[in-house]
């Protein structure tokens with residue numbers, strides 16, 4: 001994992017790739033904006049969200065103890081509209097004995113294509129996610145999740161993705177997704193927010 005991280009960090013040196021911040025980096029810097037964000041985009045639902053619970057909110061993929069759940073880092077290439085996620089799931093993501101749970105794989109795919117759609121299109125939500133599980137992924141192995149923005153049609157963003165072994169010899173999973181941009185008139189400049197929270201390359 002460290003070796004792959006260093007290889008991608010090297011690619012960041014000429015500015016073609018960007019090491020994306022973790023959700024915690026964004027949340028720590030902008031948690032005071034979360035209520036404003038919810039109120040702007042989900043005015044009806046905002047009344048149903050318990051403010052106390054909101055302050056305890058944690059992104060699902062970062063809610064496990066270190067090393068047991070989702071360990072990952074994402075890199076973004078703006079020119080190619082690609083995000084590569086280097087993912088090493090921990091032992092608490094087991095489904096069939098010895099392999100990752102399909103829901104855990106789906107979660108990481110959603111997080112990766114979702115981040116691609118967010119930096120490309122602003123505030124979006126997943127409307128559809130289609131996944132073909134082609135080979136089981138051995139528990140605790142390191143994989144690459146390669147996502148690509150294919151098309152933007154009005155409010156719709158189509159993002160595809162595959163999950164491969166690090167040597168690219170095994171294709172584990174393929175997915176396509178549809179994201180819908182919410183209330184475009186209330187632009188939240190999420191791309192700047194995400195990129196400005198980026199840790200130094």
Ligand SMILES: CCCCCCCC/C=C\CCCCCCCC(=O)SCCNC(=O)CCNC(=O)[C@H](O)C(C)(C)COP(=O)(O)OP(=O)(O)OC[C@H]1O[C@@H](n2cnc3c(N)ncnc32)[C@H](O)[C@@H]1OP(=O)(O)O
Nearest residue numbers: 023026030033034037110111114115125126127128178180
């Ligand atoms: C201060 C801080 C700020 C924030 C910080 C953020 C930091 C970010 C960093 C890190 C994030 C990590 C990233 C995670 C990513 C994960 C994302 C998720 O998992 S999202 C959860 C699951 N998704 C839902 O819960 C959606 C539920 N669905 C809805 O809310 C609506 O259905 C929605 C918004 C998707 C669309 O509803 P409408 O009312 O806006 O739009 P309509 O008119 O229905 O659809 C627009 C067009 O799209 C088509 N469409 C909609 N859904 C479709 C579908 N399922 N299949 C095909 N077409 C569909 C429609 O037919 C329509 O097309 P025509 O304009 O007529 O051509």
